[in-house]
Amino acid sequence: MTTPLIRITHASKTFALPDGGHFHAVRDVSLEVNKGDIFGLIGKSGAGKSTLLRLFNLLEQPDSGAVFVDGRELTALSKRDLRDARRNIGMIFQQFNLLQNATVFDNVAFPLRIHGGLTAAQITARVNECLELVELSGKTASYPAQLSGGQKQRVAIARALASGPAVLLCDEPTSALDAETTRALLATLRDINRRLNVTIVIVSHELSVLGEICNRVAVIEDGAIAEQFALDDAASLAEPRKTALGRELAQHGAASILAARSTPNNADTEAAYV
Ligand SMILES: Nc1ncnc2c1ncn2[C@@H]1O[C@H](COP(=O)(O)OP(=O)(O)OP(=O)(O)O)[C@@H](O)[C@H]1O
Numbered sequence: 001m002t003t004p005l006i007r008i009t010h011a012s013k014t015f016a017l018p019d020g021g022h023f024h025a026v027r028d029v030s031l032e033v034n035k036g037d038i039f040g041l042i043g044k045s046g047a048g049k050s051t052l053l054r055l056f057n058l059l060e061q062p063d064s065g066a067v068f069v070d071g072r073e074l075t076a077l078s079k080r081d082l083r084d085a086r087r088n089i090g091m092i093f094q095q096f097n098l099l100q101n102a103t104v105f106d107n108v109a110f111p112l113r114i115h116g117g118l119t120a121a122q123i124t125a126r127v128n129e130c131l132e133l134v135e136l137s138g139k140t141a142s143y144p145a146q147l148s149g150g151q152k153q154r155v156a157i158a159r160a161l162a163s164g165p166a167v168l169l170c171d172e173p174t175s176a177l178d179a180e181t182t183r184a185l186l187a188t189l190r191d192i193n194r195r196l197n198v199t200i201v202i203v204s205h206e207l208s209v210l211g212e213i214c215n216r217v218a219v220i221e222d223g224a225i226a227e228q229f230a231l232d233d234a235a236s237l238a239e240p241r242k243t244a245l246g247r248e249l250a251q252h253g254a255a256s257i258l259a260a261r262s263t264p265n266n267a268d269t270e271a272a273y274v
Pocket residue numbers: 015016017023025043044045046047048049050051052205
């Protein structure tokens with residue numbers, strides 16, 4: 001049986017507006033993400049995707065509701081314990097958010113140094129391991145300004161993975177990248193998910209991005225989950241969809257399943273067993 005690694009129950013988030021009013025960015029959202037999932041959040045601009053994602057590691061505090069990650073209720077932790085729990089949740093952003101005056105090595109070492117507990121030799125070994133993972137071993141001494149967008153995002157991924165998290169949150173990770181770099185970055189994320197068993201939650205407004213790597217998606221409309229379904233399951237894809245985005249994603253998923261079936265290896269497997 002699959003276990004939920006992340007569980008959000010009845011979370012809501014309201015922002016105060018300058019005119020004294022309030023804006024409900026997230027409305028009573030409950031969802032579960034299973035261990036090993038690549039879970040996508042899609043929706044129009046302003047639908048509340050990023051705010052919802054930022055509730056996963058409490059970068060935004062919900063007004064009500066609870067957030068559980070890997071068996072701990074984040075919403076019940078002290079500041080100190082939350083800092084500790086966040087080592088289990090890496091995050092990357094659309095604009096990479098690297099330290100501009102630090103080298104690639106120091107950017108990746110940053111979370112390890114602030115959390116303490118590791119020797120300089122252990123930090124060096126871990127940083128090198130993470131940079132190897134994202135194929136940037138040759139760039140340790142470079143500064144962010146000397147890197148391409150794709151390379152910057154790879155440094156951000158290495159930094160997010162440095163503390164060995166179970167979860168990686170990705171907020172529009174490919175929006176600033178061209179199509180080819182996007183494909184390569186998605187392949188890296190898929191590899192991290194499979195090889196390291198890191199559960200990924202990814203926000204995007206690009207259908208092709210989520211269709212490419214997610215096994216499960218939720219469509220966000222007006223701060224709430226309009227629908228969610230599996231993209232890798234033909235039965236789930238065949239069910240009627242409530243939203244236009246859901247319909248398009250389901251078509252994308254169905255096409256991917258068909259394409260996978262018609263690749264020579266799978267055709268051989270089918271021929272051998274059917
Ligand atoms: N700190 C804030 N204060 C006030 N309103 C906010 C704040 N953060 C977000 N909002 C509002 O909440 C709504 C949801 O924002 P959010 O960034 O979560 O949407 P999104 O679906 O990720 O959009 P996009 O795809 O454009 O990034 C928007 O209308 C936004 O203006």
